[in-house]
Amino acid sequence: xxxxxxxxxxxxxxxxxxVLTDDQGRTYLDFLAGIATNxxxxxxxxxxxxxxxxxxxxxxxSNFFAHPQGxxxxxxxxxxxxxxxxxxxxxxxxxxxxxxxxxxxxxxxxSRIVATQGSFHxxxxxxxxxxxxxxxxxxxxxxxxxISHVPYGDLSAMSRAVSKKTAMVIVEPIMGEAGVIxxxxxxxxxxxxxxxxxxxxxxxxxxxxxxxxTGQWFGFEHENVHxxxxxxxKGIGGGLPLxxxxxxxxxxxxxxxxxxxxxxxxNPVACAAANAVLDVIENKKLMQSAKVFxxxxxxxxxxxxxxxxxxxxxLLLGIELSSxxxxxxxNAMLGAGVIVNAANERTIRIAPPLIVTTSQIDKFIxxxxxxxxxxxxx
Numbered sequence: 001x002x003x004x005x006x007x008x009x010x011x012x013x014x015x016x017x018x019v020l021t022d023d024q025g026r027t028y029l030d031f032l033a034g035i036a037t038n039x040x041x042x043x044x045x046x047x048x049x050x051x052x053x054x055x056x057x058x059x060x061x062s063n064f065f066a067h068p069q070g071x072x073x074x075x076x077x078x079x080x081x082x083x084x085x086x087x088x089x090x091x092x093x094x095x096x097x098x099x100x101x102x103x104x105x106x107x108x109x110x111s112r113i114v115a116t117q118g119s120f121h122x123x124x125x126x127x128x129x130x131x132x133x134x135x136x137x138x139x140x141x142x143x144x145x146x147i148s149h150v151p152y153g154d155l156s157a158m159s160r161a162v163s164k165k166t167a168m169v170i171v172e173p174i175m176g177e178a179g180v181i182x183x184x185x186x187x188x189x190x191x192x193x194x195x196x197x198x199x200x201x202x203x204x205x206x207x208x209x210x211x212x213x214t215g216q217w218f219g220f221e222h223e224n225v226h227x228x229x230x231x232x233x234k235g236i237g238g239g240l241p242l243x244x245x246x247x248x249x250x251x252x253x254x255x256x257x258x259x260x261x262x263x264x265x266x267n268p269v270a271c272a273a274a275n276a277v278l279d280v281i282e283n284k285k286l287m288q289s290a291k292v293f294x295x296x297x298x299x300x301x302x303x304x305x306x307x308x309x310x311x312x313x314x315l316l317l318g319i320e321l322s323s324x325x326x327x328x329x330x331n332a333m334l335g336a337g338v339i340v341n342a343a344n345e346r347t348i349r350i351a352p353p354l355i356v357t358t359s360q361i362d363k364f365i366x367x368x369x370x371x372x373x374x375x376x377x378x
Contacts, residue, residue, distance in 0.1 A: 009331075009334065010022045010028075010334070011023045012028075014042075014043075015030070015038075015041070015042025015043055016041075016042055016043050017041040017042060017043075017044075017353070017355060018030050018031075018041050018042075018352060018353050018355065018356050018357070018360055019042070020042065020339070026337070027337065028334070028337050028338065028339050029337060029338045029339065029360060029363060029364060029367075030042070030339045030352065030353065031338055031339055031340050031350045031351070031352040031356075031364055032339045032340060032341050032349075032350065032351055032352070033351050033352055033353045034234075034239065035208075035234070035341070035351065036176065036208045036213055036234050036235060036316060036351035037234040037235055037237075037239060038235075038238065038239045038353055039211055039212060039213065039235035039238060039277060039281070039286075039353060039354045039355075040238050040277055040280055040281075040353060040354065040355055041353035041355050041356075042239070042353075044238065044276075044280065044355070046276045046277075046279065046280050047238045047239070047273050047276045047277065047280075049276070050272040050273055050275065050276035051240070051269055051272055051273050051276075053272070054069060054268050054269050054272035055269050057268075058268045059267070059268060059269055060264070060267050060268065060269075061268070062263070063261060063262070063263075063265070063266070067268045067271070068268075069268045069271035069272045069275060070090065070266045070268065070271045072271075072275055073088075073090075073266075073271045073274050073275055073278075074087075074088040074090075074266075076275070076278055077232075077244060077246055078246070080217045080218070081226075081230070081246060081248060082226075083226070083248045083249060085248070085249055085252055086246055086247065086248050086249075086252055087246070087247055087252035087253075088244055088245070088246050089244065089245040089246075089247075089255070089260065089265070090242065090243070090244055090262075090265040090266025090271070091233075091242075091243040091244070091245065091262045091265035091266070092233075092241045092242065092243055092262060092264055092265055092270075093122070093233050093241060093243045094121075094122055094127075094205070094207030094208075094231065094232075094233035094234060094243055095121070095122025095123055095124045095127040096122075096124070096233075096243050096262065096265070097207065097231035097232060097233050097243040097244060097245045098121045098122050098126070098127040098130065098170070098203075098205060098207075098231050098245075099122070099124055099126045099127055100231075100245040100255075100260055101168070101170065101203045101229045101231055101245055102126045102127075102130070102168075103255065103259065103260055104168075104201070104229060104245070104247060104251060104254050104255055105167035105168035105201050105203070106167065107254035107255060107256075107259070108167050108168075108201065108254065110165055110166060110167035110200075111146050111165075111167055112146040112147070112148075112163070112165045112166045112167055113129075113130060113146065113147045113148075113166070113167055113168055113169075113170065114147075114148050114149075114150060114158065114161045114162055114166055114168075114169045114170075114200075115130045115131070115132055115147060115148075115149050115150075115169075115170050115171070116132050116149060116150060116151065116152040116171055116172075116175070117132040117149045117150065117151050117152060118132050118133060118152055118175055118178035118181065119131055119132040119133070119149070119152065119170075119171070119172055119175060119177075119178065119205075120132075120133060120136075120172075120175070120176065120177035120178065121170065121172075121205055123136070125140070125143060125144070126144060128140060128143060129143035129144035129147050130147055130170055132149040132152075133177070133178075148161050152171075152175055152178070152181060152183065153181075153183040153184060153187055155187065155190040155191070155194070158190075158191065158194055159194050162194050162195065162197075162198055162200060163198060164198045164199065166195075166198055166200040167200060167201065168195075168200055168201035168202070168203050168228075168229070169191060169194070169195055169200055169201070169202055169203065170203040170204075170205055171188075171191060171202075171203070171204060171205065172204070172205045172206075172207075172208070172209065173188060173204055173205075173206060173209045173214075173218070173219040173220040174208070174209050174214065174219060174312060174313060174316060176207075176208035176209070176316065176343075176349070176351075177208075177343065178343070178344070179311075179318050179320075179343040179344050179346075179347035179349065180311045180312040180316060180317060180318025180343065180347065180349055181311065181318070182311045182312055182313065185222075185223065186223070187223075188204075188220050188223040188225045189223050189224075189225050191225075192225045192226070192227070195228075201228040201229060201251055202225075202227045202228050202229075203227060203228065203229040203230070203231065204218065204219075204220050204227045204229070204230050204231070205231050206218045206219050206220070206230050206231060206232055207231055207232060207233045207234050207243075208234060208316065208351075209313075209316060210230075210232045210234070210235060210236065211232065211234070211235035211236050211277065211278075211281070212235070212281045212286055212287045212290060212314075212354055213235060213290065213314055213315055213316045213351065213354070214290070214312075214313035214314035214315075214316055215287050215288070215290045215291040215294065215313060215314035216287065216313075216314075217287075218230055218232075219313070219316075222313075226248060227248065228247065228248055228249065228250075228251040229245060229246065229247050229248070229251055230245075230246045230248075231243070231244070231245050231246075232244040232245075232246070235277070236274050236277065237270050237273050237274055237277070238273045238274065238276065238277040239273070240269065240270045240273045240274075241264070241270060242265075242266070242270040242271070242273070242274055243265070244266075280355075281354065284355075286354040286355065287314070287354075289354070290314035290315045290354055291314055293314075293315055293356065293358075293361055294312070294313060294314050294315065294317065296358075296361055296365075297310070297317060297350075297361060297364075297365065298310045298317075300361075300362075300365040301319060301365060301368065301369070304368075304369055304372065305372075305373070305376070306321060306322050306323065306372050306373070306376045307319060307320070307321065307322070307372070308320045308321060308322045308346075315350075315351060315352055315354060315356070316349075316350075316351050317349070317350050317351075318343060318347045318348070318349050319347065319348040319349075319350070319368075320346055320347055321346045321347070321348065321372075322346075322376075323346070323376060324345035324346050325345075325346075325375055325376065326342035326343070326344060326345055326346055326347055326348050327342040327345065328375050329342070329348060329371065329372060329375045330342040330348060332371045332374065332375050333348075333367065333368065333371050336367050336370075336371050337367070338363075338364060338367050338368070338371075340368075348368075350364075352364075
């Protein structure tokens with residue numbers, strides 16, 4: 001393999017629920033879930049059954065034709081928006097979903113885009129152009145022109161940057177890769193007002209916050225804001241590659257036949273997995289439990305020496321450390337059998353499967369406290 005991922009520290013051979021097993025037979029509590037992707041954990045029986053049945057029936061037909069799983073999934077996503085005029089485009093990843101949003105914005109006749117500093121929207125050239133992280137952008141310049149970045153959470157800066165030449169504003173409801181940065185209440189509604197003032201599209205990148213992870217389907221519902229476009233991926237496929245771009249109202253009609261496409265997007269197998277994921281989240285009330293576990297984790301770690309803050313919603317949380325030891329701590333946690341992520345030098349990001357149990361939450365809290373004490377005083 002190419003060296004773009006570096007050398008992997010472990011090779012995993014199997015998984016069950018929230019537990020992974022490596023090629024040495026060691027087990028790990030997975031509190032990252034493939035970076036917020038395996039919302040039902042590993043080898044969930046509902047997903048396994050749905051995918052097995054579908055691939056033995058129909059695996060691929062191309063987008064010249066429809067298939068039942070795709071039609072059902074699109075209908076369900078439309079219903080989640082509350083907009084009967086919403087329309088869905090299926091793709092394979094979050095970057096592709098954001099590329100589709102970018103092309104929708106170009107169909108407004110405008111070309112300028114405003115995004116936020118520290119944001120992450122993907123690594124394809126269009127999505128990378130919107131990503132507000134210089135370290136990821138600079139090796140690949142020149143990127144798309146006409147894209148500016150303003151501080152996240154700053155409505156005044158956003159208002160100054162947006163004009164009647166702006167095609168769209170794209171923002172994460174919670175910034176995941178930047179360290180689970182959660183804006184103050186009113187920020188998302190403020191963005192809506194700014195976009196309405198100039199007729200720009202408001203796009204919420206819900207790739208990481210979506211599909212129940214924050215205790216809501218998308219991650220912006222707590223402000224009762226209606227965007228023009230929502231992008232999804234990660235959790236929607238339950239581990240299979242699937243993304244979706246959902247456009248509301250007038251934005252849903254901007255792409256015309258031949259404007260965009262993808263070979264594998266919305267294939268029957270991935271859509272079958274997604275329908276199974278939605279079924280389990282609904283039937284097992286996993287969004288409600290995500291909120292309960294959020295409170296449990298915050299309560300369990302809030303007074304821990306070395307923990308400065310805990311941000312996020314549901315089961316997308318960022319644990320801010322008092323010292324810049326996040327990478328060392330993540331490695332030590334891995335050694336102790338718990339998978340977490342160092343989003344930056346001071347933030348540990350966790351995004352466990354929504355099926356996580358109370359005992360597994362307890363184990364995580366106990367292990368985190370023990371390992372943090374060892375690393376912080378090491």
